[in-house]
Amino acid sequence: xxxxxxxxxxxxxxxxxxxxxxxxxxxxxxxxxxxxxxxxxxxxxxxxxxxxxxxxxxxxxxxxxxxxxxxxxxxxxxxxxxxxxxxxxxxxxxxxxx
Numbered sequence: 255x256x257x258x259x260x261x262x263x264x265x266x267x268x269x270x271x272x273x274x275x276x277x278x279x280x281x282x283x284x285x286x287x288x289x290x291x292x293x294x295x296x297x298x299x300x301x302x303x304x305x306x307x308x309x310x311x312x313x314x315x316x317x318x319x320x321x322x323x324x325x326x327x328x329x330x331x332x333x334x335x336x337x338x339x340x341x342x343x344x345x346x347x348x349x350x351x352x
Contacts, residue, residue: 313348326352
């Protein structure tokens with residue numbers, strides 16, 4: 255996946271969780287929409303986003319851990335670029351749980 259604009263501040267993506275990989279600390283999304291400066295992966299509708307210990311997950315006003323995300327959850331993700339220029343999820347809001 256390539257970003258057209260390397261300075262990704264306050265970008266929000268909308269998508270459906272395909273899977274969460276706790277080993278690589280990544281979240282794979284399908285049906286991605288949102289940021290105009292964001293180019294999805296090769297299939298045109300997916301994306302892989304990194305997360306870290308500072309990533310916040312919210313559902314119905316309460317905070318949860320990344321492990322509570324499930325395939326099929328529809329989410330809005332606030333993304334920034336970290337020091338290594340990786341796309342990093344700062345805040346994940348579950349819009350609809352699977």
